[in-house]
Structures are given as C-alpha cells and as structure tokens.
Amino acid sequence: MNxxxxxxxxxxxxxxxxxxxxxxxxxxxxxSLLEYEAGSSLSISAWIKVSDIAxxxxxxxxxxxxxxxxxxxxxxxxxTIGFTTRDSIGRENDTKRLNWPINDSSxxxxxxxxxxxxxxxxxxxxxxxxxxxxxxxxxxTGAFSRPGARGQHWIGAAGSCGNPFAPQFHFTGNIDDVRxxxxxLPEQEVADLYEAEQPI
Numbered sequence: 001m002n003x004x005x006x007x008x009x010x011x012x013x014x015x016x017x018x019x020x021x022x023x024x025x026x027x028x029x030x031x032s033l034l035e036y037e038a039g040s041s042l043s044i045s046a047w048i049k050v051s052d053i054a055x056x057x058x059x060x061x062x063x064x065x066x067x068x069x070x071x072x073x074x075x076x077x078x079x080t081i082g083f084t085t086r087d088s089i090g091r092e093n094d095t096k097r098l099n100w101p102i103n104d105s106s107x108x109x110x111x112x113x114x115x116x117x118x119x120x121x122x123x124x125x126x127x128x129x130x131x132x133x134x135x136x137x138x139x140x141t142g143a144f145s146r147p148g149a150r151g152q153h154w155i156g157a158a159g160s161c162g163n164p165f166a167p168q169f170h171f172t173g174n175i176d177d178v179r180x181x182x183x184x185l186p187e188q189e190v191a192d193l194y195e196a197e198q199p200i
Contacts, residue, residue, distance in 0.1 A: 064151025130194025
C-alpha cells in the first residue's frame, strides 16, 4: 500500500474502498495465481469512481515493458475507458485495445467495468455497468503474463518501461472490489454481477 487511503464504498460503507489521489498505488507481488498462460481465458472486473478522465489512470495492470500484459484503464485515448491486452507472440502488432468514450457525466459516479478474454470463443470483450459495449475477434494464442520477468501487479498505477517497479499513469478517484477470474465470464454473468453488486 503506497498512499491509497480507505474511503466510503458505493454502498456508503466507510473504510470499504480505496481512494487514490493521483500519486498512490497498491503493489501486488507476482504469484502463480496471477499468471495468464497461453491458451487461457480470464476476466477482470472493478468498481471505480473516477475524478479525472483527461489523464491516463490505470485501474489494474501487470505491465513491465515487455510483451504479455493487460490492463483496465481510464484514458487509453482522450476521454475513454477500456480494456487492453497484449499477448506474448503478437506484441504491439496484435494488441487489442477496447476503448469506450466517456464524458464529464461519468465523473464521481460509481461505474462497474469488466474485461473478458474468452480463448475458446476467440473473443475479447469490454462491459460497462453489466452491458457489453465493445468486442473483437481474438484468435491470439500467446500468454498475457511472463513468469520470471521483473515487475509486479498494480492497482491504481502501472509500471514504467525504464523500471518495472516505478509507478506511472496514476489513477485519481476511488477503486473498489477488484476481481480477477481464471475464466471467461459469460455475458449474462457479467450482467448479473453488476445487478447484484450495484449501489443500493
């Protein structure tokens, strides 16, 4: 934990989410549980309340200046939010950036995000508040992590290219309930997750 402070979550429960002021982050050491191997499916979800949509702010990332990484972030393009995956074979030539435009009406509102990579269906998809907003075909066969490469996992920031342990792209706002699944959540399950967990 580096500067992030406990804050009120989407249901008004004090001390149940984390606030990030643009310089904070949570560092998560590498683990075999967080290896996204070749031929695997995965899903990542999080609740966020963003306070800055003009700058890049990473919600979750395992970036370490090599191929094989992924992230959820605000600002993959100007005033966008999205899910990005880069596999260990295609590198930048086969990066999937699923971005969706947002505007000031999204500021300081709780939003549920889900990124899904479905290996069997050969699709990568991005959902906002339980609704599919963008999807692409995805026949890539590489991994989305590189065991043994220097670096770590991040919430609220990402590693830099010069030093994979030095943070960049800090998030400004609140983050709650980050979930990582080792399977592809089907569309109905994503919708059900949002409905079950949305603010009261």
